[in-house]
Amino acid sequence: MKRIQSKFVTIKDIAEKAGVSPNTVSRALNSRPDISQSTKSRILKIAQEMGYVRNAYATILKSNVTNTIGVIMSDSSNPFFSEVFKGIDKAAQEKDYQIIIMNSEGVYENEERFIKTLLERRVDGILLFPMQESYEDIRELVKEHFPIVLVGREIDEWNVDEIFSDEVKGGYMATKYLLEKGCKKVKMITDQLYNSASLGRLEGYRKALQEKGVPFCEENVKLCHHIHEGYHVQAGYDKVIEMLQGKEEFDGIFCYNDLIAYGVIKALKENGFRIPEDVSVVGYDDITFSRLIEPQLTTIKVKKFEMGYEAFQMLYKRITAKKSSNSSTRKVLDVELIVRNS
Amino acid sequence: MKRIQSKFVTIKDIAEKAGVSPNTVSRALNSRPDISQSTKSRILKIAQEMGYVRNAYATILKSNVTNTIGVIMSDSSNPFFSEVFKGIDKAAQEKDYQIIIMNSEGVYENEERFIKTLLERRVDGILLFPMQESYEDIRELVKEHFPIVLVGREIDEWNVDEIFSDEVKGGYMATKYLLEKGCKKVKMITDQLYNSASLGRLEGYRKALQEKGVPFCEENVKLCHHIHEGYHVQAGYDKVIEMLQGKEEFDGIFCYNDLIAYGVIKALKENGFRIPEDVSVVGYDDITFSRLIEPQLTTIKVKKFEMGYEAFQMLYKRITAKKSSNSSTRKVLDVELIVRNS
DNA sequence: CTGTTAGCGCATTCAT
DNA sequence: ATGAATGCGCTAACAG
Numbered sequence: 001m002k003r004i005q006s007k008f009v010t011i012k013d014i015a016e017k018a019g020v021s022p023n024t025v026s027r028a029l030n031s032r033p034d035i036s037q038s039t040k041s042r043i044l045k046i047a048q049e050m051g052y053v054r055n056a057y058a059t060i061l062k063s064n065v066t067n068t069i070g071v072i073m074s075d076s077s078n079p080f081f082s083e084v085f086k087g088i089d090k091a092a093q094e095k096d097y098q099i100i101i102m103n104s105e106g107v108y109e110n111e112e113r114f115i116k117t118l119l120e121r122r123v124d125g126i127l128l129f130p131m132q133e134s135y136e137d138i139r140e141l142v143k144e145h146f147p148i149v150l151v152g153r154e155i156d157e158w159n160v161d162e163i164f165s166d167e168v169k170g171g172y173m174a175t176k177y178l179l180e181k182g183c184k185k186v187k188m189i190t191d192q193l194y195n196s197a198s199l200g201r202l203e204g205y206r207k208a209l210q211e212k213g214v215p216f217c218e219e220n221v222k223l224c225h226h227i228h229e230g231y232h233v234q235a236g237y238d239k240v241i242e243m244l245q246g247k248e249e250f251d252g253i254f255c256y257n258d259l260i261a262y263g264v265i266k267a268l269k270e271n272g273f274r275i276p277e278d279v280s281v282v283g284y285d286d287i288t289f290s291r292l293i294e295p296q297l298t299t300i301k302v303k304k305f306e307m308g309y310e311a312f313q314m315l316y317k318r319i320t321a322k323k324s325s326n327s328s329t330r331k332v333l334d335v336e337l338i339v340r341n342s
Numbered sequence: 343m344k345r346i347q348s349k350f351v352t353i354k355d356i357a358e359k360a361g362v363s364p365n366t367v368s369r370a371l372n373s374r375p376d377i378s379q380s381t382k383s384r385i386l387k388i389a390q391e392m393g394y395v396r397n398a399y400a401t402i403l404k405s406n407v408t409n410t411i412g413v414i415m416s417d418s419s420n421p422f423f424s425e426v427f428k429g430i431d432k433a434a435q436e437k438d439y440q441i442i443i444m445n446s447e448g449v450y451e452n453e454e455r456f457i458k459t460l461l462e463r464r465v466d467g468i469l470l471f472p473m474q475e476s477y478e479d480i481r482e483l484v485k486e487h488f489p490i491v492l493v494g495r496e497i498d499e500w501n502v503d504e505i506f507s508d509e510v511k512g513g514y515m516a517t518k519y520l521l522e523k524g525c526k527k528v529k530m531i532t533d534q535l536y537n538s539a540s541l542g543r544l545e546g547y548r549k550a551l552q553e554k555g556v557p558f559c560e561e562n563v564k565l566c567h568h569i570h571e572g573y574h575v576q577a578g579y580d581k582v583i584e585m586l587q588g589k590e591e592f593d594g595i596f597c598y599n600d601l602i603a604y605g606v607i608k609a610l611k612e613n614g615f616r617i618p619e620d621v622s623v624v625g626y627d628d629i630t631f632s633r634l635i636e637p638q639l640t641t642i643k644v645k646k647f648e649m650g651y652e653a654f655q656m657l658y659k660r661i662t663a664k665k666s667s668n669s670s671t672r673k674v675l676d677v678e679l680i681v682r683n684s
Numbered sequence: 685c686t687g688t689t690a691g692c693g694c695a696t697t698c699a700t
Numbered sequence: 701a702t703g704a705a706t707g708c709g710c711t712a713a714c715a716g
Contacts, residue, residue: 008464010693021703026695036701051486056462057399057408058693061708066399068442076431077424086419089445098459100410101443103431117440120398122350144393233634262634292575292604294636352709363687368711378685400709403692688715697706 009050018046029054060122068098069315070118073129074106078232079287080257080304081129084151087308088127095316097124108132115141125315127151133194147318151311154196154330161318163311163331167197170300170335171204174254174282177298177337179212183252183280186214189222189239189264190256198256201284205254220250224260236263244271251279258283258290258299265293265342281342296340303333351392360388371396402464410440411657412460415471416448420574421629422599422646423471426493429650430469437658439466450474457483467657469493475536489660493653496538496672503660505653505673509539512642512677513546516596516624519640519679521554525594525622528556531564531581531606532598540598543626547596562592566602578605586613593621600625600632600641607635607684623684638682645675 011025018025020039027035028043029052060066071088073081085101092099100118104110111128115137118126125147128138135155141148142160149161178186188205191198206216222243224235236255240263243250255261261283265275273279275295283290283299290297314329353367360367362381369377370385371394402408413430415423427443434441442460446452453470457479460468467489470480477497483490484502491503520528530547533540548558564585566577578597582605585592597603603625607617615621617637625632625641632639656671 008693011695012693022693023695023704024702026693027702030695034701039701053458053461055403055464055693057403057464058708059695061397061399061403061693061710062695064708076418077421077428079419079421082419082424086445089418093445098442098444098463100440102440103428103435116395119395121440122397122399233630262631266634288575289604289631289634292608292631293634350709353711354709364709365688365711366686368709369686372711376685381685397709400692401711403694403709404711406692686716688713690711690713692710694708695706696708697704699704700702 008055009047009052010055011052014043014047014050014052017050018043064122066098066122066124067096068100068121068123069312069319070114070121070123070126071099071101071128072104072111072114072118072126073101074104074131076101076103078259079289080285080302083287083304084129084308084311087305087310088312089308090305091309091312091316095312097312097316104131106131108134108137112137119146124319125149127311127315129153130155130195147315149311149315149318151307152197154200159326159328161314161329163307163314163333164196165302165307165333166335167200168204168207170284170302171201171254172208173204173335173337174201174284174300175205175208176211177339178252178254178280178282179208179214181252181276181280185220185250186252186254187220187222187243187248187250188254188256189224189236189260191224191227193223201254201256219248224256232257232259233263233266236260237267238263240264240267240271253279253281255281255283258285258287258297261290261297261299261342262293265295265297275342283342286338291340295342298340298342299338301336301338303335307333350397351389351394352397353394356385356389356392356394359392360385406464408440408464408466409438410442410463410465411654411661412456412463412465412468413441413443413470414446414453414456414460414468415443416446416473418443418445420601421631422627422644425629425646426471426650426653429647429652430654431650432647433651433654433658437654439654439658446473448473450476450479454479461488466661467491469653469657471495472497472537489657491653491657491660493649494539496542501668501670503656503671505649505656505675506538507644507649507675508677509542510546510549512626512644513543513596514550515546515677515679516543516626516642517547517550518553519681520594520596520622520624521550521556523594523618523622527562527592528594528596529562529564529585529590529592530596530598531566531578531602533566533569535565543596543598561590566598574599574601575605575608578602579609580605582606582609582613595621595623597623597625600627600629600639603632603639603641603684604635607637607639617684625684628680633682637684640682640684641680643678643680645677649675 011022014025015022028040102114127149129151130153152164154164209216222239227235261281283297286299286301290299353364356367357364370382444456469491471493472495496506551558564581569577625639628641628643632641
């Protein structure tokens with residue numbers, strides 16, 4: 001595991017060549033006031049010629065500031081996450097922060113391991129998209145006042161910075177829309193129910209039903225257990241097939257996200273259902289492609305870029321705060337119903 | 343993870359508490375042979391209690407091995423790139439490598455800056471998706487035998503590791519397919535022509551035309567200048583509108599990528615063209631969504647995940663090589679025509 | 685087995 | 701304006 005490295009030049013090397021002390025070189029490189037213009041430019045020229053590249057690790061070891069954050073998400077290739085990530089990236093670039101990104105695939109053990117690695121690398125803070133049932137690893141960080149912001153999920157109990165969407169409202173709007181369109185049997189296809197996103201959207205679904213006097217029925221909520229990341233489309237497809245085989249009746253489907261909705265639409269079309277004439281479909285997230293599929297997907301728009309951008313801002317504030325405060329910030333992003341043709 | 347005065351616990355702290363020397367603590371933590379089982383477990387217990395987290399920077403400063411690579415791409419939210427990235431991530435995780443990811447947005451100055459930052463952070467190697475006209479920054483690295491692998495693009499002149507698709511074949515297959523389907527006027531909508539991907543696909547386009555005895559016509563190649571990342575769809579859409587306004591005639595369009603094809607299809611549909619009856623469309627990349635749009639997109643499938651996975655392997659090989667060899671590796675990935683309904 | 689010493693590359697004292 | 705000394709946290713080399 002040893003690699004040959006093109007040996008990097010050090011300030012000592014430069015110092016020798018320039019006939020000055022390493023310290024003087026350091027001064028020149030960092031544009032300190034206490035150095036003469038002439039030696040400074042001479043040194044800079046030599047440094048340039050020798051191809052000097054500062055060793056960030058040495059600097060960091062002294063300063064204890066890495067200008068790096070860690071980002072842990074379940075699947076950065078999921079369009080929802082990659083949109084959010086774009087916001088993070090933008091904000092981070094503005095503050096000249098580097099990002100170490102890690103894909104947990106929704107596996108708790110990965111998340112735990114990643115956090116440890118990130119701490120070893122002394123990231124200034126962590127942005128984490130909670131995905132699992134257990135939060136022990138996070139709890140530890142929060143307890144120690146380590147800068148962390150939870151993104152896309154709400155964890156009530158703790159005193160931790162969070163940014164997430166108004167999930168209840170989203171679920172409510174989606175369901176209400178279906179009901180007001182005249183749907184009598186509205187199914188919901190969702191993810192596992194151990195996170196605030198699923199729970200919130202489900203609550204919104206119930207709320208809308210209740211408001212319209214439609215009895216809530218447990219069987220109408222279809223849980224996709226253990227969706228492998230990247231297989232939401234398939235999961236939605238499978239659920240519809242399952243429902244059809246079970247001779248279940250429905251004329252409206254509220255999907256946990258757009259990807260599931262894509263699968264749902266595919267299955268419905270293949271089985272001769274017209275959308276929205278026979279069955280109406282509403283998705284969630286409003287990812288880029290939802291306006292490109294046929295029919296264009298009616299969905300709940302989530303402020304993805306903003307979520308990422310704001311998340312970094314919150315983390316940055318936490319990192320640069322003079323002293324660790326005990327009060328936490330919770331930011332709720334509004335959602336919007338985008339009516340298209342499904 | 344405990345921190346004393348907002349600082350992390352060091353081996354020195356542990357040593358004091360345990361009444362041993364820092365070195366002994368180091369031995370215990372690294373499972374060295376030369377330490378007694380009893381002191382070792384005693385120290386480990388104390389370390390655990392104190393919430394010790396090793397400082398990777400100190401270790402790296404000594405060892406000069408960061409187990410980190412840098413990845414520079416233009417837009418990680420583009421489905422093509424995020425698929426490739428997934429492959430990189432998978433391979434990197436297997437070797438326990440961290441990834442610092444940077445989005446250049448196709449801007450040379452960004453790329454240059456990023457490379458510098460990555461070098462300062464002493465990444466063991468860099469995976470780079472060349473996007474610009476200038477490669478001066480890369481040339482420097484190559485000259486210094488810094489481990490780098492270029493992904494998705496071919497740069498003939500140099501002696502540098504590369505992995506890319508067989509673009510000529512892809513362009514050829516796409517165009518040939520259109521011609522054999524009976525298209526008489528095949529347009530090509532492509533990106534700027536300063537990279538091997540565009541050039542290769544264009545060459546394939548010409549080759550197919552020539553083979554079928556169709557004269558190549560400059561005006562049939564539509565260049566989308568300066569596509570802002572994330573706006574490929576729009577670019578495709580605009581080009582079609584432009585062509586229609588110019589009263590150009592065409593019955594087949596070969597698109598540089600699937601995103602452009604989405605826009606093309608949208609514009610055609612909006613203007614009353616039937617696909618593929620009136621106009622056939624072929625895309626490139628075969629990203630996930632291409633089978634979900636209507637009509638399902640006929641396209642050239644690129645081995646995206648493999649490209650990323652292999653790219654890391656190549657880089658890893660380079661990083662861990664006993665000595666720097668002068669011969670470079672060039673890997674060409676095969677492409678495949680996926681016939682669907684467009 | 686364990687402790688002492690030294691040094692990775694840099695920046696921050698303090699001298700001169 | 702410049703140099704010398706010190707230490708960030710850790711580990712390797714050498715003693716004991």
